Amino acid sequence: MTPPAETETRTAALGALRELVGRDDAEFHDGQFEAIEALVEGRRRALVVQRTGWGKSAVYFVATLLLRRRGGGPTVLVSPLLALMRDQIAAAERAGVRAVAINSTNPHEWGEVLARLERDEVDVLLVSPERLNNPSFRDEQLPALVRRIGMLVVDEAHCISDWGHDFRPDYRRLRELIAQMPAEVPVLATTATANSRVVADVAEQLGGEASGSPDGAGGGVVTIRGPLARTSLRLGVLRLPDSASRLAWLVGHLDELPGSGIIYTLTVAAANDTARLLRERGHEVRAYTGQTDPDERAESEGMLKRNEVKALVATSALGMGFDKPDLGFVLHLGAPSSPVAYYQQVGRAGRATESADVLLLPGVEDREIWHYFATASMPDRERAERVIGALSGSPVSTPALEAMVDLRRTPLELLLKVLDVDGAVRRVQGGWVATGEPWVYDEERYRRIAAERVAEQQHMIEYETTSGCRMEFLQRSLDDATAAPCGRCDNCAGVWYPSEIGAEASATAAKALDRVGVPIEPRRAWPTGADRLGVPVKGRISPAEQAGEGRALARLTDLGWGGTLRELFAAGAADAPVSPQLLAACVRVLADWGWSERPVAVVAMPSRSKPQLVGSLAHGLAEVGRLPYLGALEPVDGGPSGQPGGNSAFRLAGVWGRFSAAGLEVPAGPVLLVDDLADSRWTLTIAARELRLAGAAEVLPFALALRG
Known part of the structure; x- marks a missing residue:
């Protein structure tokens, strides 16, 4: 028989869920209530690994409402992308959750946000991982917030792992934050992309070993993992000889793809060039990259959600957290460097539709681009020691340090973050200082990361060339034990995409190139x-x-x-x-x-x-x-x-x-x-x-x- 407290919790949770989704007949997906229960009743640390669209945000918004009704403090939600923050705040408002964000785009609102926090008028505070190390936030606001925190949520938690260390090294700082919090404060980490190695790594950062027991047995990190198959996706790979033929195919067949979607490229230049070519041919598309103005990015996201464009031609800057449930297709001009990254991006499509098309057009230059990005982000011992040696005495600003150590701004900022997380340097008001703590270059760790990246790149090549089910291949790459043939991809059901390229489209692409x-x-x-x-x-x-x-x-x-x-x-x-x-x-x-x-x-x-x-x-x-x-x-x-x-x-x-x-x-x-x-x-x-x-x-x- 179900205990009364659990019945009351489930009833309250279901009511909150229905407010969140706006449907009186909504029910929990498998694992959703179990995660909420572990957080609210067990005050546990939990890791939820579920496919995109499963409803991970519902878990932390519903749990927040229940904890707040019991007198808990605000939830701190560490969120990696501004697009994700915008969508999450909108979702929270539908459920009556008072959510606010502190990030680089709204400094004019920080004073009011902090005042609302002080008046206990905030249920969820969204921050970027970098904000946790902002000197004023870290030293002035964070200690008081840690004392009052009701729950910590780490979204896109695979960034904690080495798999994403170069994307957001500040994620590795969360272990320190968790160690400062009272033991009874629940912690939730969520992701849609994690193999067994990443699951174990994230669980360790949360302070324990992975456990599949929501009832508390074993005392480890509760891990709720569901099947990652996306039954709505129809996967395919079309191998063409060169850039000209890939662009020609896109020019000739973009309008045949269902609805509106995303065209991913590997570089900013490719995104801009492809968008320009498609616009010249009369297609409604916009480029979306890390170099695009933030206001323009927000405008482009809105246009795609309202189906006012056929596609956004994007780099990986448009990735985690972008939510358009009826996205009709995802197409890649060039392959991401791993099946994990590919699954993350194709997961944008078909979240609330019966069918969505996913097509990969790999390029002969892909390996070269993978190698460039992999090596550009890896810390270098000699440069790291040079930076630490330059930080003696009073704080040094990043521009001044740049002139002292012969490193460009972007790699210098990344290296400083890594050294900060490692405890060798510290960001303070006015710049950076060395902590004086001994620092040793973790050669074994970086060698392991490099080897794992090479292996992941090889897995991506194998995905392109496999004769087996493509969805099953992606599931196995993510260590999903439920992997099985999908019956829909080009290898299971036959080629579903056209392969011919018209003469006019070829001429257009050749001229553009x-x-x-x-x-x-x-x-x-x-x-x-x-x-x-x-x-x-x-x-x-x-x-x-x-x-x-x-x-x-x-x-x-x-x-x-x-x-x-x-x-x-x-x-x-x-x-x-x-x-x-x-x-x-x-x-x-x-x-x-x-x-x-x-x-x-x-x-x-x-x-x-x-x-x-x-x-x-x-x-x-x-x-x-x-x-x-x-x-x-x-x-x-x-x-x-x-x-x-x-x-x-x-x-x-x-x-x-x-x-x-x-x-x-x-x-x-x-x-x-x-x-x-x-x-x-x-x-x-x-x-x-x-x-x-x-x-x-x-x-x-x-x-x-x-x-x-």
Whole structure:
């Protein structure tokens, strides 16, 4: 017989659930009430691993209502994405849950939020993991919140694990927060993407071992795990030979995909280029990346939810937590680096529909892109020790530290977070300080992470090529014991997608990929800290010494010419004269440039690695344009020093004073300055300055490739 207290809890919980979903006939899914009961009655620590759309948010909103009715304090919900926060707050309001957020987009509301917390008028406070280490929040608000907290919820908890360490390293800080909380405060972690290794890792971070016992037996972390099969999804893989054919297929068949959906790409450039091509062909689409303005992202999410666009062409920035129950399709131009990541993204589709189409169009360049992102995010021992060594004495701001350790801002910020989580540095008011705690590079851990990533990449290749059920493959990759053939994918039921590509679509895609010309924005200000490195400059660059706006043939990451350029600049690629095809494409860039005054001469950059390439390109452009070729700038003291990838101050110091135009007869008009690869743009900036000081009225930089 069911105990009365449990009956009362279930009755109250069911009423709250029905308020949340707005249906009087709603019932709990398998496992939902068990999780709520473990939190409310058992005050347990629980991990819920359930497919997208199962109702994980219902668990923590209903549990919050019940705990608050019993006098509990507010729930703190650690949520990784702003899109997720917006959806969660809207869902909470439907159930009468008073939810507020503190994040980077609403600092003007923080005062009112804190005042409402003080008046106990908040049921759920949503924060990002990074907010937990904001000095003022961590030192001033968090201690009081920990004393009053009624429940802690960690959403998208797989980010705690090594699997997502480079996405949000601050998630690893949650273990410290949990250790500070009273033992009777319930903790809930939720995710839709976790294999057995990640489940065990998350359970450990929650303070125990995984247990399948909601009634409290064993005393471990309650783990409620359901089947991950998505019966609404129809999976398929279409292997095409190149970017042109993939884009052509998309141009010709996008309108045949059901409803509205998401087209995922692996890079920002691919998202922007694909969206532009589709718009030019009359398709209502928008690009959505981490570089998109936050207000524009919110607007795009709303347009997709209202079916005002056919698709968002997105990077992984549109991922966890985006909620459109009737999303009709998810298509990938290029494969994510693991089945776990792929399942996470395709889980956006078919949440409240009987059928949704999921199609993967893998690319030959996928492995190269996976390798780039995997290696770019991994901490480096020498750099870490350099950062710790620079943080002695008073706090150092991130811009000042950047000028001291030769690291660009993004990798430096990521490394600081990792070192902060490891206890070696600490963020305080005014910047960063070293804690003095001993720090040892965990080589074994990072080697293990790298090996796991390689294995996951291989699993993704196996997904693409398997002759078995694709949904079953994804389930097994997530260690789902209920894995079984779906009967719907292209391997189970036969190919459901068209494979032909029309001639018109092919021509359109080829033309789009043949587009040339990318602006090279000139540097307008000297970098902070350059004077500390012996470069006697500060503030704005004098207009009389600036370069003009330049051009590159393409970015290395572009879908079209980017592939040719990646081969040209690949490690170990031989130096050779520019090909006729490449020279012709560069001539087209110059023809479309639209400069105010045509160049009167051509100058080449001196090159150690590609002298034949740069020299032949400069000669070729001069000959086609019937312009005098003045030769190359003269290297001074061996030419530029340093390696690509450092920050602006160090890159500038490496090229300052390393070029001379003294041996050139520089005319008074505009000069075309030719180089092979533009990265930080400081090489072109200093070379242009030398030419301006030698008499050039303007310097127009031109490079074959632009990195990024």
